[in-house]
Amino acid sequence: MAKPKLATCALAGCFGCHMSFLDIDERLVELIDLVDLDVSPLDDKKSFTGMVDVGLVEGGCADERHVKVLREFRERSRILVAVGACAISGGVPALRNLAGLDECLRVAYLDGPTVEGGGVIPNDPELPLLLDKVYPVQEFVKIDHFLPGCPPSAETIWAALKALLTGADLNLPYPLFKYE
Template identity: 70%
Template sequence: MKVPSAESHASAKPRLATCSLTGCFGCHMSLLDIDERILELIDLVDLDVSPFDDKKSFDRPVDVGFVEGGCSNEYNVKELIEFRKHCRILVSVGACAINGGVPAMRNTVGLRECLEAVYLHGVSLEGGGMIPNDEDLPLLLDRVYPSHEVVKIDYFLPGCPPSGDAIWAALKALLTGTEPALSYQLLKYE
C-alpha cells in the first residue's frame, strides 16, 4: 500500500518536507548523498518546506517530514510544533533529533554556567565579554531536548549522520507503505 498523498487528487505525488533545528545540517547533507537517486527522488515526491528549496511555510499538509536537530531554544520548539502539525508521518533523523547529539553536551552543566564559560571566560575573548541579551535572539532552553520530548515522532532514523543509503531505504519504505526495517549494514556506524 502506497502512502496516500496529502493532495486532493489521486495522481499527485507524495509530499516531503524537511527541517533542521539545533545540529550541524549533516543529516540534510546525507539526504543529498543519495547521489544519482536524487533524480528518482524528484520523480517520487514533491519537495515542500525544506532548506533545499527555501520554502518557509506550509500551504497544505505533507505526507512525510524529516526533522534533524534538537531543540535548544524557544524558536526550535515553535518550529517543531508547527512542523509536526503539517506532517502525516514525522521521522526523527540523526543523533541530534533522537537524543540531542553533540549540542546536548551542554546538558551536563547549567545554562548560566554554560553561557558564562562561553561569553565571559572564553579563551578567545580579550578582556572578557558579555552574555547576549537581545530581544531578537531566541531564548535558550534549560537544556537541549530531543524531538520526541516535544512532539510525537513516528519513526527514528539513527546515525550521526545516518548514511544516504539508510535515509533512502527509510524514505522508500515509507513511500511504499511499508515499515522501515533497515539492515544491520545500514545501521552500522564507523
C-alpha cells in the same frame, strides 16, 4: 494523482543529515519523481501551505524557535521522522547539558579563555531564548519513526524514504542501523 509531499528542517544540529540526504546522488532524480518537496532548506520554501505526507527533522531542540518549528512540523506532517543522533538524543549540542545553561553562557561570553575585556551575553530580542537543556525531539512532540546515525548514511535515508513513501515496513538491515 498528486505526488506525496516531503518537508525537511534542521534544528540544533550541523546540517550533516541534510548533507547525507544529498549524498543519495543520482537517486535525487528518482526522488523528484516520487515526491514534491515542500518546506525545506533544500528548496528554501519557508512556510507550509497545507499538510505534507512525510516530515524529516534533523537536530534537537536547543531554543524556543526550535520547539516552534518542531511543533509546526508535527502539525503539518502525517508522518514525522526524527533523523539522526541530535534529533533522537540531543547529540553533540547536548554536551552543554553536562554543564548547564548558566555555566555555558558564562564561559562562552564572560569568563572563558577566549573572552577579551568585559564580555557580554548576547541579548538581542531577535535571538530566540535558549532552553535549559538540549532536548531530543520526542520529548516535545510525538515522533512516528526514528532514523539513527550521525548522520544516517545516504543508503539509510534512501531506504527509509522509499519505505515510507511506498507504505512498506521500515526495517533497516543490520549494516544500515548505526548510532554513529
